[in-house]
Amino acid sequence: MRLATPGRKNGWALFKGLAFASPFIIGFLVLYAWPILASGYYSLADFSLFKPPRFIGLANYQRMLGDAKFWKSLYNTLFFTCIGVPVDITLSLIGAHILNMKLRGQALWRALVYLPSIVPAVAAGFLWRWLLNSQYGFVDEIARSLHLPQPAWLADPLWGSIAVVVVLMWTVGGTMLIYHAALKDVPHELYEAAELDGASHWRRFLDITWPMVSPVTLFQIIVLMIAFLQVFTQPFVLSKDPGLATQSAVGPGDSMLSYSIYLFQNAFTFLKMGYASAMAWVLLIVTLAITLLLLWSAKKWVFYGNR
């Protein structure tokens, strides 16, 4: 047996730890650390695929201020997020309560609710183009039978943005299942006590369910917010114009131009990679700012029990 002096033992432990972690240490350096630094530098440079970066200070950031398309893409993305996240949370809570009604076939209902989340986004985009088709689509047909308005989803600027949210809502099942699991963790005694006090269903939801699942709500709002701010594929597919090789607008009146689509266009269509990098940093800063704001607000509305 080897003589294990403390120094040698620690050295060996360090070596083992690093050896097992080495894939990600390399991965972190190559796929995160260096790219973050490089992206920061690119954002301060005039740079395309064909010419080396040239330092231009904050010029890329200044140009954003006067770039109408930049503001349009930011507005659209905040629209998707500000409508999508609350609707997602609300629908998920409603669905989770239905799933929680102690019915038979739980596994089947959960699977069906989650099914759309595994449909490839490109296939989902095409399918919804068809469903939202104003002549042959089922969505307007159902609206007609319910005497609701039948908007021109894919032709009207306002409804174009809403169509993106509708398509994203098809994958609400993931959040629903998370809430379903959270509801099962709420102690049953709490409801029984409230029932004895004669509290209504709505009262029980407000006084018991909502505070008890609020940590889950906070986490889901953050996760969904991050995902919605990065939306790309669904509007990209919904807005593709089959007749044109190069499109002038992304959706009617650019209503589907998400931040990530505009960033992608700058990087890979216009080859303005410095400008695209600056946009990426703005996205990071916006994401961080909203996350910190939500965490700060948590003190006021998130209930952490007796911990």
Place this chain on the structure above:
Amino acid sequence: MAIAERAVASPRAVLLKLWGYVLVIGLALVFVFPFIVMLTTAFKVSSDIFSAPPQLWPHTWTLDNFAAALTELPFWRYLGNTVLIAVLSVLGTLVASPLVAYSLAKLHWPGRNLLFITVLATMMLPPQVTLIPIYMMWNGLGATNSYIPLVVPAFLGTPFFIFLIRQFLIQVPNELIEAAKMDGGSELFIYWDIVLPIARPALVTSAVFQFVWTWTDFLNPLIYLNDDDHYTLSVGLYSFLGEHGVQWGPLMAACVLFTLPAVVIFIIGQRYFIGGVAAGALK
């Protein structure tokens, strides 16, 4: 339906239960209905497809759309490409992520906590930030228009899966590992013969998620692959719309064929999916 579990179930309880089934069936229908439209449209002749008002059920069933999808698209090549990338990515995840997770969960070394925080921080980072430098790197190495940029990252460990497997391993009692050490097992033996078998549920969860993510991924293949021979189903189907106008029948048939493998994996690995989602970590 076995509603009355006890003979004395009150009428109100029975009614409530019935109401519950109405609601849950309605809920499931909202999610599944678009899916049914995709399926039935794929089997319709064009006079059925272009009927206003739309009819859900075809008057005439046909397989022509599938035949068209398979001949007008290099479908089998796209499928083969997608399978190759998905299988290699799953392999990469199964090789790399548990190694890192084991180091973070069960080995004691200075810097371990720092690395764990790093893993968590990278999960929060918008991929847009690293997108362009990583593209420039692969471009500089002459690796664009190959599968290398799509597959290599999985072999360097994916933060989400490292986290998932680490959370699983941390619940494994240390005694199991200590006992093997007492018996003189080497670290690699312990990892291979004890840790990996224990971690199986977390590994299966990671594998099914990695498969479906790679299968459905659009942005990365769109950026890195620029000729038809290399396209995955996502990119191939996307470009199909432009080249041929909108042929809804064949397009929906192609979408069905594209979605089917993901659905099969989902059905097989269903409890791992639902478990992974309910663990609160997905998305």
